[in-house]
Amino acid sequence: MDVSALYRLKNLNNHNIISVYKDQFKIGRSETNDISIVNNRYISSSHCVFEYDHGHLFIRDTSSNGTLINRSNKISKNDQRVELHTNDVVHLVFRKDDPDSNIVFQIDLPLLSQPENQPTEEISPYDEDTQITSYPSIPTLSPNQTQENADLSNLMNTSTDVEIKPIKTREEPKKEFAMEAGDDMEDVLTCVCCQEIMSNPISLEPCLHAFCSDCYASWEAVQRSCPKCRVKVTGKKKNFVINGILEAYLKAYPHKRPAPKEDDDDTFSKKMKNGKYDVGPDGMYLHNTQYNHDDEDEDMEDEDEDDDNEVHDDDDDEEEEEDEDDDDGNNMHFAPPAIAFPAVANVRFVCRQCPQGAGAVVAGFQCPANQNHILCQCCVQPMPDRRDELDVHQHCEVCHQFFCNIYFEQCQRPGCLGCLNRLRDFNFSPRHLTNLVKDNPVESQIVQDYLTTNRKTMRDLLVECCDRLDRNEFTCIGIDRNAAIPSSKITCYKCGLKMFKELAYQFRASMKQDDITPVIMRNRDNCYYGHKCRTQYTKLNHAQKLNHACEQTKF
Structure with missing residues (x-):
């Protein structure tokens, strides 16, 4: 196992091994996930999340079909997260009638136990919070250490259950406005159509999913349902809440601001004002009042x-x-x-x-x-x-x-x-x-x-x-x-x-x-x-x- 990996996922379909280095690891059909599985109709846009927390691995289901653990425990998006252990088998897709569509991963976690007579190890006071695992190679203390370093080594030679905090060298001034540019925040503000930070976002009725106004306008003439949840669309409105969050986010991280669009707010407001539709029971548009x-x-x-x-x-x-x-x-x-x-x-x-990828061969036309x-x-x-x-x-x-x-x-x-x-x-x-x-x-x-x-x-x-x-x-x-x-x-x-x-x-x-x-x-x-x-x-x-x-x- 890679010494810097938190854990590994073994794909039992093709026996590929995936080393994971982050606390949250997402799998789904959307390209915003860490692993994107686009050719399986049973995979949800955001199917599940692996969460690594202080040496323990959990799985949280976010799909519509559920996730099967060890072929005995099925969890759904409304359930609490479930802890996983080494050699646990996770079925993202389990279809008896269509076994070729099954997607199976096996969990491989590092050993967290440590022998009692293990030599004393050096841990830098500036390292981030971590658990001491069995696979990282950490050099032992040198006999020629100074007394100060030896005392520090004795102080930190404690049980692996003790949480080690980094030492702050200086007090950082508190910012008047602080926001984390994490994956979760970016996922919320990313349009699923263009995979970019949303520009002038709108919400669809009744599902309230948000998209860029220009992305939605490019196909609304024949749009029958929300591209995210497939609910039939009856109207669209400007989402002031997401607009406010978006402005605050872009104020903190101006380099993420998308290029300005050609349409101004007046044109957008006119489109929104005439954006009511009558939709039939099959989700098809019956009449658009803007053409009256x-x-x-x-x-x-x-x-x-x-x-x-x-x-x-x-x-x-x-x-x-x-x-x-x-x-x-x-x-x-x-x-x-x-x-x-x-x-x-x-x-x-x-x-x-x-x-x-390099050397990949695509039958027929290749872009x-x-x-x-x-x-x-x-x-x-x-x-x-x-x-x-x-x-x-x-x-x-x-x-x-x-x-x-x-x-x-x-x-x-x-x-x-x-x-x-x-x-x-x-x-x-x-x-x-x-x-x-x-x-x-x-x-x-x-x-x-x-x-x-x-x-x-x-x-x-x-x-x-x-x-x-x-x-x-x-x-x-x-x-x-x-x-x-x-x-x-x-x-x-x-x-x-x-x-x-x-x-x-x-x-x-x-x-x-x-x-x-x-x-x-x-x-x-x-x-x-x-x-x-x-x-x-x-x-x-x-x-x-x-x-x-x-x-x-x-x-």
Whole structure:
């Protein structure tokens, strides 16, 4: 064992030995840890902390899955720290169904006992607090020592249980403001996106995790959840508490102050003022109020002329009077495509294709020196910026946001259904396909009954719609009809889902009356407002009585 190491961790997976020289040693997925394990989905961002305290080693769990000790004692983040001994086996990951993902360390502590007849050892009065261990080599006293040194040696030749304090040569003046620039303080003030001290930090609602305002702005257009805890985001606010702590920290350590940003506080305040979002149950943004326009508000105030009783029964009058107020079609509103943000500058990202060390060989592409990187908006992990190369797909061709699913062949976020794909290759989650046809439950059920009768799935419906799109029978906003294969459009999950819903409506509108079940749903009168009717969402009776798979005829 290295004589200066406090203890060692033996990796039982690859038998590497890690010598630890610090009191607190952190392991996790985040790059701020002492050991970063990025390719294991069971490892938390901050998984556990080894704490060395006066010759005793403890482990504190900070993960979401827990840590197993000697395959018998499982601890979680809410438990007290547990003392470890030599040859104890610690499982950071223990999966019976996936043994290749297991991560196991064995503890190796130095011997703290000392023989009674051990020769007297010299300890400098200026050494820091320490325990006398068995492995450091300390020279014995020389016979020619002065009487002063001999007396000091006799005085300090005590039991190893006695705590030895350094002698202060002079009294240091007390500082008016003192703050330790420790790892803990820096971890709190470090942005997990750029791995730098935060600049103009904001907090997300409701989880209150903080990030740089610029880091969060670079991907908020498609952000579905907090990049740290994956909770859906409903809003963002400037965090005055962390701003105050940050200013005090930078006042004590001005050399750690990050470079000034281009955006001033006025621009930031305007962004914060318009930063409220409506989020659906799946964590996707439904509507962003900063994109609202005055003309939409004027449309909401328009009143309908009640002419429905000329064609329909009197009991429809009240329902049709609300059509004008409800005629924009969708309950789900997607924010307009955002402008693609450039690669983040002045930030040193390390991706899986960066050289890991001297002589390291990476299959395929390897990042050269000073390679620009972009962040995947799904897993928030970096990848090299290769947008200028042919046949390299790294962004959605509709909203121009960055995603890594095609480039790395699989996104690293657990539960990702394919954040970037060709339109016809998507596998949408069933929870996102509820009320597929213009959010109308009746028209959507007609399509579902058709698929059930013909023993088809939603996947078959997507393929059929894409085939008709390629034959120019269907059209889709955002896809050029003159493209060779329109259905091969590279889109993100959200844009692809929006296109599928548009194609599903055209499929419903093209269905023959004989294919519609039940029979009572055939040959219904068309609603004046067609698929733009709003009452179809609020009154089931209206949606059942009139056909809404048609165009608007009354304006």
